[in-house]
Amino acid sequence: APVNIAVVKYWGKRDTDRYLPTNSSLSGTLDMARLASTTTIHLFPPATAADAGADDRFELDGAAHAVTPRMARVIAEVRQAAAAHYGAHSAQATGRLAIHSANNFPTAAGLASSASGYAALAYALCHLLGLEMSPSEISAIARLGSGSACRSLFGGWVRWAMGDPALDHTVEGPRQSIASPVVDAAHWPQVQALICVVSAGMKSVASTRGMQQTVATSALFAERVRQVPDTMHAMETALVARDFEAFAQLTMRESNQFHATCLDTQPPIHYLVDTSFRIIDFVHAFNAHAGEAVVAYTFDAGPNAVLYF
CATH class of the missing domain: 3.30.230.10 (Ribosomal Protein S5; domain 2)
Structure with missing residues (x-):
């Protein structure tokens, strides 16, 4: 699978x-x-x-x-x-x-x-x-x-x-x-993914435990949940239209909001590391140089980046 x-x-x-x-x-x-x-x-x-x-x-x-x-x-x-x-x-x-x-x-x-x-x-x-x-x-x-x-x-x-x-x-x-x-994959074959393995080690807080800590303690969490239906609709629209600019902006903002709720968790959950933040800064600098979004980052519950381009 x-x-x-x-x-x-x-x-x-x-x-x-x-x-x-x-x-x-x-x-x-x-x-x-x-x-x-x-x-x-x-x-x-x-x-x-x-x-x-x-x-x-x-x-x-x-x-x-x-x-x-x-x-x-x-x-x-x-x-x-x-x-x-x-x-x-x-x-x-x-x-x-x-x-x-x-x-x-x-x-x-x-x-x-x-x-x-x-x-x-x-x-x-x-x-x-x-x-x-x-x-x-x-x-x-x-x-x-x-x-x-x-x-x-x-x-x-x-x-x-x-x-x-x-x-x-x-x-x-x-x-x-x-x-x-x-x-399906044939709908938009031009989109590629690059996996940046920042660390192959196990993450500090397992997802199952971390997410329930967030649910119980994060003040930002409820607001994010409220916004997700609109985000889902916008993301599906971008995918169907093959609109990479919209897809990229939604993907990066969603990743950042997810990790913001992790940081708002008590005690805070830190999945990203210095190299992760350097990748984020690089992507924004690269897109600014290109004059449009040509690459997007997303991070799951760990330090490794997935770059879509």
Whole structure:
């Protein structure tokens, strides 16, 4: 599954159990040949009923890891669908899983490794168990592991709809929070992305923890959420019209507002470093020299820049 980089950021959940976001978001899907998670899953029928699901194993980049609660949530959702389709005692619903995943880029450094990883996990599980689901339906499952993962089920430019909070208490309500394409990659092939890896190390504050700190403590956060619907509309309009000037200005302003809410969090969250700010200054100087926006920056929750041009 590919990496996606948000140009309208997802930051904050209104429901932490079901990963329902406080706002809609929009991202560009990057080239899988250069940035991707590859996941292979083997299914082993349980030796006895007591073994069902007990020995799921997970390996990331060649090292054994425990199955995390977020992974377990995705696995449980797919097993529930398999039980409904094949029966509660079927091998598909009760078999043990051996999951092998690998990233061809730095993990947990602000390059959306969780997005591609959970998208690959959800898609591979559904494919392995023979569950016929649309990419949008699979995106709702991937969202349970990492919110941004739902956007990695599509290429091109992708929206993740927040859904209707008034329906959160219903069965169908959370299912509205899914990803869908805005325009495919062929719509605007001239746009390129340059990844500036400032640091390959793990970020200081994990996204899951950082965003909820922001929701709880930032005074700027509510204002940003209020503005996002207008930003989403303007961004989709720019993409459909292939208007790079509008796209660039929206992308940079959105990135800056996102990091402003991080700094407004108590205690402040610092994802950007000196080199990150030098890249920001360079982009503005370059555009000023060109007399128009010819390159745009965006930073997710980490110091690494993505430059669109």
